[in-house]
Structure formats: C-alpha cells, structure tokens
Amino acid sequence: MSAQQTLAGLALALVDGSIEVVDLTAPLGPDTPLLYLPPDFAKNTPKFKMHEISAYDQNGPWWAWGWMELGEHTGTHFDAPSHWISGKDLPQNTTDTVPVKNFVAPIAVIDCSTEVAGDPDFLLTAERVKAWEAEHGEIKPGTWVVLRSDWYHRNTSTEAFLNADENGSHTPGPSVDCVEYLVEKGALGFGSECVGTDAGNAATFNPPFPAHNLLLGAGRYGLASLTNLDKLPPTGAMLVIAPLKIVGGTGSPVRAFAIVPRG
Numbered sequence: 001m002s003a004q005q006t007l008a009g010l011a012l013a014l015v016d017g018s019i020e021v022v023d024l025t026a027p028l029g030p031d032t033p034l035l036y037l038p039p040d041f042a043k044n045t046p047k048f049k050m051h052e053i054s055a056y057d058q059n060g061p062w063w064a065w066g067w068m069e070l071g072e073h074t075g076t077h078f079d080a081p082s083h084w085i086s087g088k089d090l091p092q093n094t095t096d097t098v099p100v101k102n103f104v105a106p107i108a109v110i111d112c113s114t115e116v117a118g119d120p121d122f123l124l125t126a127e128r129v130k131a132w133e134a135e136h137g138e139i140k141p142g143t144w145v146v147l148r149s150d151w152y153h154r155n156t157s158t159e160a161f162l163n164a165d166e167n168g169s170h171t172p173g174p175s176v177d178c179v180e181y182l183v184e185k186g187a188l189g190f191g192s193e194c195v196g197t198d199a200g201n202a203a204t205f206n207p208p209f210p211a212h213n214l215l216l217g218a219g220r221y222g223l224a225s226l227t228n229l230d231k232l233p234p235t236g237a238m239l240v241i242a243p244l245k246i247v248g249g250t251g252s253p254v255r256a257f258a259i260v261p262r263g
C-alpha cells in the first residue's frame with residue numbers, strides 16, 4: 001500500500017469511527033498538581049496562573065484573552081534531554097530542536113495497574129518489560145513505552161497525586177534496570193501517569209532519577225501526567241504529542257493523544 005493510500009485510509013477510518021482519537025492529557029489550570037521537591041534541596045515550579053487581559057469589556061470590547069504563568073514541566077508534559085545534566089550537551093536536546101518526527105510514534109502500554117493498586121511504590125523492572133514482550137512482541141526501536149498505573153484518577157487532588165508522607169512521595173515508576181533496558185531496545189521515551197517520569201523514591205536509586213539521568217542522558221524523552229492509558233490497547237496505537245516549540249526549552253506542557261484502531 002502506498003503512503004498516499006495509507007493516509008487516505010486513515011482519513012476514512014477517522015470519519016467512519018473505526019479509528020478513534022483518545023485524549024491522554026490532563027486538564028491544565030491552577031489546580032494542576034506539581035512536583036514538590038524539598039525546599040532545602042531545590043527550588044520548585046510555581047503554580048499555573050492565568051491573568052485576564054480582557055473579557056469583552058473596556059479592555060477589549062469584542063474579545064477575551066489572557067496571559068499565563070506556566071512551568072515547562074507542568075501537567076501532562078514532555079521532558080527534553082536538556083532537562084537533565086546528563087543530556088545538557090546532546091544535539092537536538094531542547095523542545096525547539098527535537099526532531100518533530102519523534103512526536104508521532106507507536107506506543108506500547110504496559111499495564112501494571114493491579115500491581116500499583118497493591119503497592120504505590122511499585123517499580124516497573126526490565127524483567128516485567130520482558131514478560132510483556134513475551135506476550136505482545138518485542139519493543140521495536142522508535143516506540144514510546146508507557147506505564148499504565150491508573151494513577152491519573154488521582155490527579156484532581158495534589159495530595160492524592162503526590163501521595164507523600166514523612167519519607168517522601170510514594171508513586172510508581174521504572175527501576176534503573178528497566179530504563180537501561182528501554183534505552184537498549186531503542187525506545188524513544190518513557191511515559192507515566194504520575195507527576196514525573198521517575199518513581200517517588202527515585203532519589204534513593206543508583207543513579208538517582210534514572211528516567212531522567214539515563215533516559216534523557218541517552219537522548220530519549222519523557223512524558224509525565226498522562227491520562228486514559230486504560231483506554232489504549234497494549235500495542236497497535238500511535239501516540240501523537242505536541243510540545244510547544246520553546247526556544248531552548250527543557251520541556252513543555254503537551255496535548256497528548258493516541259490514534260487507536262477499534263474493532
């Protein structure tokens with residue numbers, strides 16, 4: 001089938017509903033949960049704030065618009081390699097230089113929602129990824145790999161989403177050997193439903209924050225605060241993300257969605 005026929009088929013399938021578009025993005029606003037780092041360790045991202053310019057009034061008689069205060073790593077967002085010191089000198093490592101072809105790719109969904117329901121500190125390991133491959137096929141280079149945890153149901157409450165106690169945050173993520181394996185398999189990036197791509201206790205890993213240190217350091221990417229992964233098949237869907245083309249950006253809020261075959 002030619003490329004033209006493939007795209008024409010996609011257009012028809014979108015119209016007849018045999019291919020659906022599934023939103024993977026959390027609402028973005030003042031209530032969007034943000035990562036919380038201990039203030040004696042690091043500065044944090046300020047909350048999202050919308051400033052009204054006009055609302056069909058004396059400031060603009062027929063129009064409404066505003067301006068935002070918004071962190072790069074807020075809500076459903078993309079991590080570029082430059083976000084981490086291990087990726088700071090890599091080529092094409094900022095939101096305005098990452099090749100745009102990397103924003104449309106196959107997505108592999110590893111469902112660990114049952115395990116996470118029993119253990120919020122659950123770690124996706126290389127062994128668990130290999131077990132998924134045994135059932136669904138090998139992860140091919142250029143694939144986004146995402147951890148389905150159903151954690152997105154918590155993202156209307158910062159407290160529930162960060163799930164912290166005196167020992168820190170308890171949220172799932174990938175182990176060091178998992179990230180090493182995904183890099184080895186040529187995965188484009190790793191995605192999570194949690195506030196960040198790393199597990200809540202990833203500061204204690206060696207190296208710390210492997211989904212940043214090793215993944216971004218290998219020139220791959222992260223996606224955090226995804227939603228609706230429970231509506232995707234293990235394989236066969238395509239991920240589309242649209243980071244803002246922020247000059248020199250280390251990341252960006254994104255509208256993420258999946259193109260999913262139905263029936």
Ligand SMILES: O=C(O)C(=O)c1ccccc1S
Nearest residue numbers: 035073195196197198209224
């Ligand atoms: O970039 C993020 O959203 C993120 O997850 C993060 C940022 C800075 C330090 C640690 C982490 S874990």
Ligand SMILES: [Ca+2]
Nearest residue numbers: 073078079251
């Ligand atoms: Ca980020």
Ligand SMILES: [Mn+2]
Nearest residue numbers: 079196197222
């Ligand atoms: Mn991050």
